[in-house]
Amino acid sequence: xxxxxxxxxxxxxxxxxxxxxxxxxxxxxxxxxxxxxxxxxxxxxxxxxxxxxxxxxxxxxxxxxxxxxxxxxxxxxxxxxxxxxxxxxxxxxxxxxxxxxx
Amino acid sequence: xxxxxxxxxxxxxxxxxxxxxxxxxxxxxxxxxxxxxxxxxxxxxxxxxxxxxxxxxxxxxxxxxxxxxxxxxxxxxxxxxxxxxxxxxxxxxxxxxxxxxxxxxxxxxxxxxxxxxxxxxxxxxxxxxxxxxxxxx
Numbered sequence: 001x002x003x004x005x006x007x008x009x010x011x012x013x014x015x016x017x018x019x020x021x022x023x024x025x026x027x028x029x030x031x032x033x034x035x036x037x038x039x040x041x042x043x044x045x046x047x048x049x050x051x052x053x054x055x056x057x058x059x060x061x062x063x064x065x066x067x068x069x070x071x072x073x074x075x076x077x078x079x080x081x082x083x084x085x086x087x088x089x090x091x092x093x094x095x096x097x098x099x100x101x102x
Numbered sequence: 103x104x105x106x107x108x109x110x111x112x113x114x115x116x117x118x119x120x121x122x123x124x125x126x127x128x129x130x131x132x133x134x135x136x137x138x139x140x141x142x143x144x145x146x147x148x149x150x151x152x153x154x155x156x157x158x159x160x161x162x163x164x165x166x167x168x169x170x171x172x173x174x175x176x177x178x179x180x181x182x183x184x185x186x187x188x189x190x191x192x193x194x195x196x197x198x199x200x201x202x203x204x205x206x207x208x209x210x211x212x213x214x215x216x217x218x219x220x221x222x223x224x225x226x227x228x229x230x231x232x233x234x235x236x237x238x239x
Contacts (some may be wrong), residue, residue: 019122021119022147023115052143054144054147054148054211055208055214059207059208059210065202066202066205069203083137083140083141086141087144090198090214091198091214096201
């Protein structure tokens with residue numbers, strides 16, 4: 001999975017492209033380290049081009065969300081596809097995250 | 103329509119990539135739609151990665167077999183390994199009503215498998231763990 005991070009004063013945006021599955025999870029987790037370190041800011045996960053997520057990916061998202069809750073930041077998830085939305089629904093993640101489309 | 107195919111993997115997480123290709127090929131031959139293919143892909147990834155992580159102690163090499171079958175509108179996946187006895191179906195379901203602070207980080211893999219599939223059953227057959235997943239189309 002490709003991860004591109006852009007920073008502004010108040011926020012960090014990570015664009016995730018491809019599959020967030022078990023084989024890619026460890027590497028993605030490392031690449032998202034800057035977001036973990038800035039969990040007092042607004043963290044935006046741009047999932048417009050993320051095709052798939054499994055529980056290894058959900059772990060990463062929940063870790064970020066927990067860190068933001070502790071540090072006083074927030075996590076916004078941008079544009080998930082129907083299949084990922086389904087996974088979010090099954091696991092209760094729809095209630096844990098702010099999800100924006102557009 | 104009747105079809106069956108077999109995939110053998112090492113207990114190496116990176117080989118999950120081959121599993122995804124295997125399931126996609128199977129789904130295409132069985133004529134399954136995109137949404138179902140994605141769900142099956144997810145259920146199989148979770149079940150197989152679970153076996154890879156728990157059936158074999160860390161550092162030991164082992165193999166697992168995934169048999170995919172389609173008959174009379176029903177998909178059946180049989181995952182077998184020669185690792186230590188391990189029944190993932192006894193794992194307690196995740197509580198998805200918990201808040202961010204209360205939610206444990208893990209425990210969603212088998213929960214997803216149970217949610218996606220119609221049935222998930224475990225058997226110890228001889229020296230093998232056999233996990234069977236079914237889903238009606």
